[in-house]
Amino acid sequence: MSDTSYAYAQVREAISQQIAEQKLTGNLPSERELCATYDVARSTLRQALGQLEHMGLIYRKNRSGWYVCPRKLKYDPMQHTSFLQYTTAQGFQPSTKLVEQKKQKPCKEIANALELDGRTSLTSILRVRSVDGRAVVVEELNFSNKHLPNIDKHDLSLSISVLLKNTYHHHNVLYDIAVESCCLFNPIAQYLNTYDGALGLKVTRIVRDLEGTAFEFDREYWRHDALMIENKAKLHF
Amino acid sequence: MSDTSYAYAQVREAISQQIAEQKLTGNLPSERELCATYDVARSTLRQALGQLEHMGLIYRKNRSGWYVCPRKLKYDPMQHTSFLQYTTAQGFQPSTKLVEQKKQKPCKEIANALELDGRTSLTSILRVRSVDGRAVVVEELNFSNKHLPNIDKHDLSLSISVLLKNTYHHHNVLYDIAVESCCLFNPIAQYLNTYDGALGLKVTRIVRDLEGTAFEFDREYWRHDALMIENKAKLHF
DNA sequence: GCGCATATTTGGTATGTACCAAATGGTGGC
């Protein structure tokens, strides 16, 4: 049991319990109503709501109110199953929207990771992926034109993995993945219908061929409350 | 570049830049001083500090002040390298403190994961691990007495992996790991010298033998700003 | 019914104030 010696903690526990007992579903009462209910100032209430948000129990949509979180999506970044595949397998309705595609020079971090000099061009796409109509992740994919000739000539709104397999014959690849918590700022926060400074999880992925040459660098910005990273493996001591 | 149309965002960016340029190291000026510097109210300043905290740039120690974060520890939960090993390899000074050891009945979640009924006993230890004198993770390890007979008779302040290998001959195991963001509450928050409701990363691990029988269930509560999860793997499409 | 302008509600931002408890720094006694 958590500490309940403070007003915000009491409000937090009260709402938390209401959610656990499913007495609260869908959207919560307005902040001003909740203030009256628990007899606290709005800043105190918002502190409680903020913690429930960090716990992944509730979230805010635009400026319209607070809602109880749907269940989390389970995601194994080491598996090469597609977004479509693992979301539907878990009973979600996925959708993807390509926001932007451009050819550009790499930033310092990408140039370093892909061992490119600053002049080499990069094909980048930005897409927003949703489950059940809720935007959960913004993906930024960067492909090295040097290692994937003419990749910018293809339709990148289709499956990238199929393209890599069929056109570039990358059947076996090395994955190099990092996960860390982060802060979501505009414009990424806006794509995720959340606010400037919201909490997120950042997944960084470097994809290499079997010789170890990196040809792709991805950044995924997830809603922190939408995601559970899962890994399964066999190990020997 | 992030949105800077609001006061808190301007303060955030200003301090963020100071840190990036290493003009700020060690501890920050007091909140009241910073309020005067940037001419904002304390609550506005604290909003900015909170976001910098979420970004992993600064952290608070007890009630004594704000400090610039040290670099993150890289950790691959799928590797079976010990805490001692991977921390020293990254140039940190690790230490571990065993807080508690007890024999108890499993909670619902553990009973379910380890396929135990409510009567079977469980040997649990709680330990706090630090790098460079900073507590970074609270580990709760739970061992099934049924599958690891007399485990509570051993000294569990020593290396657990050595014990599993030499005494119980578990040379090959299956790992089942989940990572998600969470909120740290007392008393765990206190072990990590942080505050009730602080942001964290939760790593859950189920360990099985090669037949798939689970004998260990662990929960790790990490400071969100101390950790970067890393995974490397070879995949084929 | 439908579309559009308007009023209301809602969360987001911001200020100021007050008090508390823990941590820290200093001071004096031994």
Place this chain on the structure above:
DNA sequence: GCCACCATTTGGTACATACCAAATATGCGC
């Protein structure tokens, strides 16, 4: 030189208030 005590500083909690902008509900004209 060490320790106990005290004053000060610091962040943590909590309140009340005000205004803004976006989202939503309302109602009118057609």
